Amino acid sequence: MNQTRVFLIFAWLMVATLLWMEWGKEKSAPPAPAVTAAAQAAATSTVPGAPAASNATVPSAAAAAVPAAPGAAVSSAVAAPNAAQTVTVTTDVLKVVLDGGTLHRADLLKYPSEAADDSAPVRLLAEDANNYFVAQSGWVSQNGATPTHESGFVPEGAQRDYVLNSGAKEIAVPFVWTGANGVTIRRTYVFKHSGYAVTVRDEIVNAGTAPWQGSIYRQLARVPRALTRSGPMNAEQYSFQGAAWYSSAEKYDKRKYDKFVDDGALNLKVTGGWVAMLQHHFFAAWIPGPNDQGEFSLATANTNGGVPQYLIRDVGPGVSVAPGAKAQTQARLWIGPKLVHAMKAEQVPGLDRAVDFSSYSILATMADAIFWLLDKLHGLFGNWGWSIIGLVVLIKLAMYPLSAAQYRSMAKMRKFQPRIEQLKERYGDDKQKFQMAMMELYKKEKINPVGGCLPILVQMPVFLTLYWVLLEAVELRHAPWMLWIHDLTARDPFFVLPLINIAVMWATQKLTPTPGMDPMQKKMMQLMPLVFGVMFAFFPAGLVLYWITNSGLGLLQQWWMTKRYAEAPAKG
Structure with a gap:
């Protein structure tokens, strides 16, 4: 599996996540409850510690001064608070x-x-x-x-x-x-x-x-509480x-x-x-x-x-x-x-x-850890936008050995791409023999074709967890970054960050080798920057900032590794 296929998997997972969140939103809308006898009985509670002969009960909140809905007749039992x-x-x-x-x-x-x-x-x-x-x-x-x-x-x-x-x-x-x-x-x-x-x-x-x-x-x-706004990216509904x-x-x-x-x-x-x-x-x-x-x-x-x-x-x-x-x-x-x-x-x-942060304990624990780290960075930078960038840098440093191996493997794959294309021409439609020959080449040249999977797969839960942190943490509510970004929890008002993301993804594609990929997959990959750009246009600006910083640093690292390990294409 190479970097390109991982991007496809990630895109499908993002779409599935959005559909799941929208489905969860529909299920979470509370219907008007039917007040059954059991519910009415629950509306009063016997006082603990009172003698058994006592029947003292707590007045039901429904009997208090609950305003009627607009236009409804107000019962005489419902009285407004005494202003005096x-x-x-x-x-x-x-x-x-x-x-x-x-x-x-x-x-x-x-x-x-x-x-x-x-x-x-x-x-x-x-x-x-x-x-x-x-x-x-x-x-x-x-x-x-x-x-x-x-x-x-x-x-x-x-x-x-x-x-x-x-x-x-x-x-x-x-x-x-x-x-x-x-x-x-x-x-x-x-x-x-x-x-x-x-x-x-x-x-x-x-x-x-x-x-x-x-x-x-x-x-x-x-x-x-009724939602003030609707739409798939309205944080409040989740x-x-x-x-x-x-x-x-x-x-x-x-x-x-x-x-x-x-x-x-x-x-x-x-x-x-x-x-x-x-x-x-x-x-x-x-x-x-x-x-x-x-x-x-x-x-x-x-x-x-x-x-x-x-x-x-x-x-x-x-x-x-x-x-x-x-x-x-x-x-x-x-x-x-x-x-x-x-x-x-x-x-x-x-x-x-x-x-x-989440109903799932694993995500909640991860969100607690990420928020703790963001909070420490905010104490250093005094700005939540720079804290998000600092978070990416720390994650990149922690994952450097993995990402270095990934980009080194990709650089070698780019170097030997002409030989892989020759193998594809030699075996034609016999995909089984082509795959065997390609794997033999990888083994001989010490290329790990799955080296690009792990770093991206590790980033996915971090990405989703940061999304929940941006939704839930009141410290980031209406938090500005700089220039035109006045609210990291809202979408970019001028779509600048999504456009930058398109450019970074396009440049990454140009450096990413696609050995053995059929024409249909290549066409799909050419559309991926545009698909991600449209999707990220509705995401919170802080989340897009995280993804751009992560992708940008990855692009620089990939460019350096490509320059170092793939100076000249290998001869066929």
């Missing part, structure tokens, strides 16, 4: 609208929704029907009324707008609930400078005469979207929206861990205390407008507060991008797995 009970918090990275039980809206101020500088920031949490995504938390108890995510908590004080000043490290936003039995729950949201992890602390004070027992629940509810969770026993796991009901109930008892809803580049996650015992569950429902809603919930820990005593529990709520360094800084086991 909501506050707005603005930090250097977040702008959040919340009340005591629900975060209704969250804008990521450092991340524009489009590459343009004047673009509005990404809105991760939202209340509109088609993009509904909220974080909720409340309490349940067998001792009477409790504050839920629907009602109960009220702002403590008259302030409704909080701004984290540039010199401050954090800002606290307090809410309070007072029960008729003398129990008070004070909830405080703590926002930190440059932080996407919000601390949510609940302090229970029992001023009554009887013990009080209760359990906290935290949940994320959303409607699947990124995982659904629920994810982590436990010390079962590690990282996830479930797509359309599998919420089909894959059965979750009901996973855990200590610590976290639950999340993932979307392309961004996510929200509840992170309980590392020693808190709870239970993770999933639920689905249809709103009164017929819009499907999905929920992941953590119930627990349960607390017991004696008369005159107090207790406290807290968790963190991540609202923001999938920044690997920031997530690792939270020191939460497995939180960085929210960067879901």
Whole structure:
């Protein structure tokens, strides 16, 4: 097998990959779930730690203030948030609208929704029907009324707008609930400078005469996000979207929206861990205390407008507060991008797995390694485009012994190509004898005809893995390189890189020997630069930059080896 045939194999594999990705996109579109009796039963969870006689349940997210679809009649049970009970918090990275039980809206101020500088920031949490995504938390108890995510908590004080000043490290936003039995729950949201992890602390004070027992629940509810763009090269449609969770026993796991009901109930008892809803580049996650015992569950429902809603919930820990005593529990709520360094800084086991490069463990491991290397190079160059070029150089250096043997063998094949053509003329249509004679020549001259296969085959998984890194890593989102390339994750706007790729492939073909190739194969190979150029015109610019750099360095190495080992054609 020579270099030419390997190029053909690679082209067919690329086409097959694109078809597989498009097929996967069609399968991943979540249908509106039929709310069966089992799903309705899953919408409520018995509080762990409560007495057996207790029937306290967590209110279903479907019963909360879920907006109806446009044009649909709004049920009297669905009420908009009380504006008098909501506050707005603005930090250097977040702008959040919340009340005591629900975060209704969250804008990521450092991340524009489009590459343009004047673009509005990404809105991760939202209340509109088609993009509904909220974080909720409340309490349940067998001792009477409790504050839920629907009602109960009220702002403590008259302030409704909080701004984290540039010199401050954090800002606290307090809410309070007072029960008729003398129990008070004070909830405080703590926002930190440059932080996407919000601390949510609940302090229970029992001023009554009887013990009080209760359990906290935290949940994320959303409607699947509609794609902003379509097309085979739209990165968002290939990124995982659904629920994810982590436990010390079962590690990282996830479930797509359309599998919420089909894959059965979750009901996973855990200590610590976290639950999340993932979307392309961004996510929200509840992170309980590392020693808190709870239970993770999933639920689905249809709103009164017929819009499907999905929920992941953590119930627990349960607390017991004696008369005159107090207790406290807290968790963190991540609202923001999938920044690997920031997530690792939270020191939460497995939180960085929210960067879901691939469902296949081998590709995910390779993607982690490639991103780690790119990140180190970015620390050196300060530019993701030059980091990609540096990645190619490092891979080329690591594979130099293999590629040197490849190009040395190809140079010898070029030198002896006239003799191979004579063998072809001598044996005519007897392909078997021709192949035997050609292999005898290779053996005599110590030419390895399969020397060109291994380096290219090694490059293929690296190429595909880098594709997933470019799709998923938020660090590369809207990242510029230089001149006209303002976004490495989008296609080249002027198709300059694909044209350069055509030129490099054409030059490579001119240096590549084609001994014994029939005319039809030669015609196909002449079209390969154009086919790759058209295909790469729709690929992310960073991926085309990787391929051009790899091909360009390979062309230089091939030219040098050809000059060194094939100065003059061998005589027939």
